[in-house]
Amino acid sequence: MGRSRLKNSKLDKTVLQKPPSPERPLKSPSSPETPQDLPTKALDRICIGFIFLLSMFIYLSTVYPSLPGGDSGELMVTAKEFGVAHPPGYPLFTILAKLVIFGLPCGSTAFRVNILSCILGSVTNALLGACLLKATKNVTVALIICAMTGFSRLFWIWNITGEVFSLNNALCMALFLVMYDFCLEEDTEKKLKLTYVLAILSGFAMTNQHTSSMFVMALICFVLSDLFDHGLITTHNVINLTIAGFSPMLLYLQLPLASYLRTARVTWGDHRTGEGFLFHFFRKDYGTLKLVKDDAEVDIWRNYSILTADLMRELTIPVLLLALFSTTAMIWRDHDRKFVCFLKTTLVLYTGFFCTFANITDVEGIYKGVLERFWLQASLPLVIMAGIGLQELIRLAKIRKTLMMPVAFLIIAARIHSNYGECDQSENYHVEQFGRHVLSQLPNNTILFTSGDLSTNTFRYLTIAENVRPDVDVLDLSFIGSRWYIPMLGHHMSTVKFPGIGYSPQAPWNSRLYNLEQFLDRNLPTRPVFVCLKPRAIDTVSLRKYKVLPFSFCSQFLPKGAIDPLIYGKQIPTPNLDKYLPPKTELFGDQTWENVLIHEYWDAVVKPGRWLWDAGENTRNVEKKKQLYLAAYEYLFRTKEQITTKINEGSLSPMSWNHTSYFSKYLGVQCRQLWVHTTGRSTVPGSQGAKYQECQRKHFTDYIESAAPLTRKLDKDFDNILMLLKNPGM
Secondary structure: OHHHHHHHHHHHHHHOOOOOOOOOOOOOOOOOOOOHHHHHHHHHHHHOOOHHHHHHHHHHOOOOOOOOOOOOHHHHHHHHHOOOOOOOEEEHHHHHHHHHHHOOOOOOOOHHHHHHHHHHHHHHHHHHHHHHHHOOOOHHHHHHHHHHHOOOHHHHHHHOOOOOOHHHHHHHHHHHHHHHHHHHHHOHHHHHHHHHHHHHHHHHHHOOOHHHHHHHHHHHHHHHHHHHHHOOOOHHHHHHHHHHHHHHHHHHHHHHHHHHHHOOOOOOOOOOOOOHHHHHHEEEEEEEEOOOOOOOOOOOHHHHHHHHHHHHHOOOOOHHHHHHHHHHHOOOOOOHHHHHHHHHHHHHHHHHHHHHOOOOOOOOOOHHHHOOOOOHHHHHHHHHHHHHHHHHHHOOOOOOOOHHHEEEEEEEEHHHHHHHHHHHHOOOHHHHHHHHHHHHHOOOHHHEOOOHHHHHHHHHHHHHHHHOOOOOOEEEEEOOOOHHHHHHHHHHHEEEEEEOOEOOOOOOOOOOEHHHHHHHHHHOOOEEEEEEEEEHHHOOOOOOEEEEEEOOOOEEEEOOOOOOHHHHHHHHOOOOOOOOOOOOOOOOOOOHHHHHHHHHHHHHHHHHHHHHHHHHHOOOOOHHHHHHHHHHHHHHHHHHHHHHHHHOOOOOOOOOOOOOHOOOOOOOHHHHHHHHHHHOOOOOOEEEEHHHHHHHHHHHHHHHHHOOOOHHHHOOHHHHEEEEEEHHOO
């Protein structure tokens, strides 16, 4: 009886043991291939190749043919000139972009760097596919997740734009791919070799975008813990791994080298000293742990809500649910549990850090676009987890792989079709056309002050990289106050006369610094001086001898008394809208630089009217005040009529907010100014005052009725205008 029970208990244990699932790889990645493995390996290679080639074809068919907005112009021209880009310098991207600029035989500088992003984006998709094939052993899962990721709007747009984000994605995905093999490898010698590969990749990642440090920190913790468990933590190994990790960062020698050569006409900072190098490396210009140069308080939960909403929109809710399901699947899927734990750690660490320190206060418009680019890196561990979750769902539902293949191709086609229209930039020349138009209007040998990424990077790119109007010297207002500006760039602008070592709006007259008026004293007699796009970014209030006159998108500095505002008001023409037309509003979202360009266009259209209004505000002579207000009203009225005609003809696209609303507000303000300041608020029927009061009522009513919901929310004057309509005698 005893022997019988023993046998039965052994039999019961054998029966109760869970048989190994055929889906689970029970051998390490380095185990020798068997003949049965060869067809699978060949299919995997075909799948990876298909993902890469399809991505390249789609990206190349929609790539920007010219200059995109934002930092692209700066990155492109610094690569061509071998200068230093904005902090932390991006030496790896600069070197790769320079190789592409001189290696590709055709196209503009911008087009060639955009092609580099297409290549890197396709590599990212292929690496994602390879990682999913290792983790799931399912081709359809790899195809579906790669389509949902690589052809999402956010990934697609940044994979066809000459920027650093596609390179960052490729490096981070390479880390995940090698980390998967590391987590499953049991052979200590091969595990150590994979550790060296991870160290080198981590070093390269840190030579591009410093947000990758969140992934690198998590990787270091997991790798050291694993090496400790395998008895591989020795002084020799630690020293060698440290050398391997820091060796790619020797690329940062490009920064001091560029500073010593001083050949670049666009660069940022002086890196010939350790202090200057570290100041740039740690992003002290912005604040090391800040996204932008702003001391505003960070709203962490708002950032998390924006992140969640953006990921739900870009990756779709099913992908996020699959990623969540993968964490549950780890209860029974134990062979790659450590890898999934690593993915979750990188996701939590990165999103927590970024949402804590992303200090952008205004998340509307272009700032929304600035913020959402950083969700690309957060998406990478999520989509790998989603692939693992999808594989477990297919296995539990017992769906045959052959049945999933048509579904995979259907999802690929649907994903491409749904985002192709918005992501197709193959005919987008808007930023470059804007830059060429502005530069073509400037007089010879102009000194051009700029403010903001749109104007600064566009004009510097065109004048240097494309040799458009090389006689124009572009001076960035955010740079000229820096002590490094003249030593690094002054010799490239030999005809610009700098009165001191640095610009300061409030510089004392007896200091080595200079203010705007001192600069104009030295340069205006020999060269015309302009500022684009926003004159408010430069200190014009303290000018005693000069004033700013509207000039298309720019403004011109002239001596006071050079032109009478009344003469200017009579001679000012209605803008010739046939010379330059802005992008069509319906084609671009609020977060795009093209939308910024649309706003700048309409601001330039109404700028002369507002200038005449300001001139009237600053005039004490009642009769002259009346004439200036009247000139401002007449300019705005005929401009509105011309624009309305163009829109009705279909040759001009309406603004993102109603153009009637936009002009009606300004026209109503002019009528009110005329009523208050020239008639003493007269309401006598038939008098001039009554006509101005009726004019005010009509235009303010048009504004209220046509204002879009966003206008009602953002315009601080909206409630005041409503009150004026209810109390017309105010």
